[in-house]
Amino acid sequence: MRDADRGRIVKPSTRTVAQFLTEWLTAVEPTIDATTWRSWSDYARWYVIPHIGEERLQRLDEPQLLRLYAKLLADGRVKQNNDSVMFAYWSKRTAGGDQPTPRQVSEACKTSIHAARDAVRRYTSGIVPKEKPRGLAPKTIRNIHAFLHRALRDAVAWKYRTDNPASNVKPPRQPRTRRLVWDTAEIQTFLASVRHDRFAALFLLELTTGIRRGQICGLKWPAVDLDAGTITVHDNRVVVGGQARDKAGGKTHNADQMISIDRVTAAALRQWRDVQDSERDFFGTDYPQTGYVFTYQDGRPLHPDTIRQRFDRLSAAAGLPRITFHDLRHSYATGALRAGVSPKVVSERIGHANVGFFLETYAHVLGNDDREAAEQAAGFLLGDAWGSDGADSDDPAANLDLD
Structure with missing residues (x-):
């Protein structure tokens, strides 16, 4: 009676997990980003429905979810490499x-x-693929768990279920790994090697701002003020099902912001704009007026995957350690921290959701400055109060008043 008063009574149903997820994905598609919806539909089609799709939705419980995650972790890879x-x-x-x-x-x-x-x-160019394990990565399974948690939460709201079993299940732990980054010498080597590449200014902008790949491909000239030395990060170009799409707004609420650029980067963007203007004059009316900062010769906007692949080739040709294009973002953040820039400022510049997450991610970099911090703080706090007399004495009690 109490559950009935609270509206928690649900009608018995033979609806399966597969039927529910199909219905749910159709219902939520207009309310979420296209990239998120594509990921969720892929998770349902490849990893969830083949294993528990025939189970009745109202019978799905915590042990079944745990068994699903264990199966995916051990032998869940289905996409052909x-x-x-x-x-x-x-x-x-x-x-x-x-x-x-x-x-x-x-x-x-x-x-x-x-x-x-x-x-x-x-x-x-010497880049060979790495052999992939048969199981999914813990991060992928955590993403699947998040997708199921959201779907089952809506199942409760729609009165298809009385509870959400995903709320009582923990996905596999994701091991903490330190991302590979380039140091200052490697960054300078790369920039020198791509100085005459068509998209040299793009790589320079990435390494001096750390903005995301979609943001740099979606950047438009009206958002760039070279006289003031600022760019406004807002528009994105994302990949959905292999196709590049425009997307308004950033990944987090801090991603949409105005950030400063240095004089060298501003000068490189001016030179690039001159090149682009000459190409626009050459193609005339056939040149699309899209306003993108970085384009192909005929004015077409960039495909983010093309830039990633171009970076892979250029970095391999330069003989540098292999990192991903996204790792350039981490290379910038790491370099800025080591240069003495405030963690709060770096966090805001690269658009992290909060400085706490940033500090957790880059704790290893900040830890490298622990010795300097100890000396700096002690020098300020102690001054000459302690003195240095007897510091080299062999007698530990030489400077102590023992009376």
Whole structure:
């Protein structure tokens, strides 16, 4: 009677998990970002429905979720690793003295010609794929858990269930790893090697601001004030199902903001704007007036994956340790901290949601300054009050009043 008064009574139903998730994904699609919705639908199609899709929604419980996570952690990978397939074919052909073309790789491995071209470029420059484990990464399973928690929470709100079993389940722990970053010398080596690349100014802007890949690809000239030395970060270009899309607004509420740029970066952007203006004059009316800061020669906006792949090739050609394009963001933050910039300022510049998360992420960098901090604080607090007489004495009690 108490549950009835609280509206917690639900009608018995044979609705399955698969039926509910299909209904739920259709209902929430207009309310969430396209990238988030695509990820959630992929999680449902690849990892949830094949294992527990036939289970009745009202019978789904905590042990079933725990078994699902354990299964995915051990043997959950279902997406074919086309990179490894193409590399195996390419390696076999090259070992025999042949040089397969991207078209041959594409046809033999049944991949798109664009993927094959990028793969051949990577393999030729020395970038080879790493063997992936059969299970999913703990981070992926945590994302699946978050998706299920949200879906089952709505199932309770829709009175399909009386409780949310995901609220009582903890996904696998994600091991803390330290991201690879470039030091100052490696950053300078990379920038010197790409000085004459078409997108040299893009890489320079990334390494002096740390903004996200989607933000740098979505940046438009009206948001850039080179005289004042500022850029306003707002628009994004994201990848949904392999296609680049425009997206208004940043990842967090701190992502949409105005940040300053240094004089060297501002000068590089002026030179790049001159190049872009000459290309616009050459193409005339065929040049699209999109306003993007970084474009191809014909004015088309950049695909974020293209920039990532270009960075991979350029960094390999420079002989530098392999990091991802996203790691340039961490390289900037690490370098700025070591240069003495306040953690709060760095956190705000790169658009972190809060400074607490930033401090947790970069604690290892701040820890490197612990010795300097100890000396600096003691020097300020103690001054000459303690003195240095007897500091080198062999007698520990030389300067103590023992009376």
